[in-house]
Amino acid sequence: MNKLTGPLAEVAQADQVERKIAPSLERRRLRAYALLILSDAILLNLAFALASLIYEGEWWQARNMLVVQTILPVYFTIALYNESYGGKALSNWIFAAKQALTALLISAALLNFVAFYTKSNAQFSRVSVTLGLIIAAAALLALRRLMPVLVERFWGGRTLNRLIIADGGPHFTLSKAVTIAAQKYGLDPASHDPFMLDRLGRLLQNQDKVVVSCPTERRQAWAFLLKSAGVYGEIVSEPAHALGASDVHRYEGQGRTTLVVSTGPLGLRSRISKRLFDITVAATALIVLSPVLIFTAVRIKLDDGGPVLFIQRRLGRGNQFFNMFKFRSMRVEQNDANGDTSTAREDDRITPIGKFIRRTSIDELPQLINVLRGDMSIVGPRPHALGSRANNKFFWEVDAQYWRRHCLKPGLTGLAQVRGHRGATEQEKDLTDRLQSDLEYISRWSLRRDLEIVFKTVLVLRHDNAY
Template sequence: MNRLTSQLVDAVKHQSVDSRMARSLERRRLRAYIMLLLFDGVLFNVSFMLAANIWDTHWTHYRAMIAAQAMLPVFFTIALYNGTYGMRALSDWVFASRQSVLAVVISAGLINFLGFYTKTNEEFSRGVVTIGLLLTMVLLVASRRLMAMVIEKRWGGRVSNRLVIDDGGSSFAFAGADHIRAADYNLDPASHDPFMLDRLGKLLRNQDQVVVSCPRERRQDWAFLLKSAGVYAEIVSEPAHQLGAVGVHRYDDLERTTLVVSTGPLGLRSRILKRGFDVVVAGGALVALSPVLLITALLIKLEDNGPVFFIQRRLGRGNEFFDMFKFRSMREDKLDHDGNRSAGREDDRVTRVGAFIRRTSIDELPQIINVLKGDMSIVGPRPHALGSRANNKFFWEVDRSYWQRHCLKPGLTGLAQVRGHRGATEHEKDLTDRLQSDLEYIAGWSLMRDIEIVLRTARVLTHKNAF
């Protein structure tokens, strides 16, 4: 009787597993890739035909078509390597647009480079090529947006199968994924029951990504089963999340695996670009603003005959100390080198000249010297005094992630400042708002963003919270 019951249970499980088997989406993706390839080839030719008609009033001018046919194979080669026709390109039209435009730019550069050395540039019409490239890029972006709309309408936006298996671990809300409970299908990773393995195999069939959430003691068994299944799989790890792991490194000679918890915010190329930007802007600013610097120094000296500069120890990159320069804006006998008290409105410590230069941010200009010295950058998280507090708590007591903002050099200006987060930190939110902007800036650094922040800074040099 027990054996009959067991067989009935297995039969029910088998039927339910069959109903949950995923349909392969590979053919769907392949059709989309082929359609994009053909469409892009047509767009290239149509764009250059339009360019020929605009420039030479001739739809099929041979110089236009030569340029199109020369670039098209190079474009396809680059596009196939940079992810233009990849899974992410089907689910993220912005990424797809960026990669396709990048492929056009690189292919145009390579063809022009080749034409220069083979002295065949004269075969191309500069006007036709320029217009053709611009039209091609516009139409490629439009086609990616159109493809995203078609995928959303016909396929519900689904281009991959993702499965989350809950085996008693922490909840894992994976958008767009199917979720099942291991107990509902009698899945035991420690079991060697062929029928259980068959059920699991059916559930994993055609899955592009599988995530298992289970207790720590079952992770090794699940890892073994998932490797045996031959699918891309991940196992949720709370300790790895708490450590902020960003990858895994294997040391085969030591028979050990480590969690990568930090890679540094910027690579060598990015650091070179950022430092070059700092030196050029700071050097130019020092020359251009020298009259302002000299006049300000003279006015400070004339007011009370005290020192022109206020030098304060601040925390810089890697949480190391550095001496930051500012124009002195407070009375010499009331200087606060530790920053225990934030400046406020009607502050009795601020001089008349100091009130003006603080209100107009002129007091910060000597930090150009810090930038040239390499202590600071033009753009970055603003450095704080050691004694700074919010709601009578040190900044790191309010939010422990405060220390993470020091993985980049501090800046003369930053994302927090152009968003209006300036002045005294009377409440904890005054700090957390700045911290959120700083961490966002670090995570998404780019040279263009630095340029944008510098331009936006001109609009917030005077601010209601600057006192």
């Protein structure tokens, strides 16, 4: 029988590592972006109102305000796509000013282009509009210059979490970065111990950039782990610096170059849209399906008086553990906490009501709570129990690429499931088929594809392999 590097009974070992060594800056940055957007809207309106007062003697003159209301949607569209509201804009005021002024200039040019062809130029005062643009540009420039000062004052100048993992490689430092020793935390990139991976996932949580300094022979293993964790990762490389390699990051001050080996599967906008999709679908489903949830809970309780929910530790995003909720479908004394034994057809551990809710996938519905908590997504690679096996091998022993599927949050449903890859993993192919679908989903993610998978899931709720 194969055994884990660390025994399953020592799951608590992973909890000894601090949940996160870096605060979540994403909400902080989102608030800053929202403040910038609101401030830009106010400043542009005030700029054109002031221009009309200076030139025409009338505050908030209607023609001028119509111009700014026309410019604003175009300005925000361009600004959102040219990173005027990105992380770099919070710390580099010259970059931020350049992007904002570019968005304003293009917006004004498009407005003039449309006005020319619709013959509406005569309705506007050229002097007043030009003066409004000049005042708006000055205001945007002043605001961008002020932002780094505010960031330094209230956030200590920190807009990004950066972590350096020292694993026996050349000395490397980075401003405002946290440095940890791999040995201190028992981090071994060559190990497939899920407890070690959970510790690493906790350390990488909320990190915007991770730099690893390690010997040459360990770089490939670290590159694989960083990809699996779904973070932006770099590896220090002295030869790359000596060769003057491109597509790398060069830190001239200390004569070091890092190789970019992973970037995470989704950008900020994609993560926001996916999370909004998750919350909307999960909240709606919980409300609509509440009669089914209540009836099922009551039926399970009346069946044998045991707990309604079965809570099992699963592997989630960044190879971190989380507690997944399901309606209990097995007898209390025969619950398999670690998933060591796959469920078989006519499994005598399953209760009468359990057979029905497993066959119809109702047992999975409590995972909607996991989605609202942020442990899971509506669509993503399905989370597996730690003791799951295929052909008497742990999943990561069948294919080491298995860990890469954890760079996204696990899903209530997924591409593998709608393709029919469900049920027990008796053969290695049962696992590799699912893994192939999961990696395909990660590499080609889109919100449209999530919608397609949700609709297709409805058609396969009942399946021959659902038992």
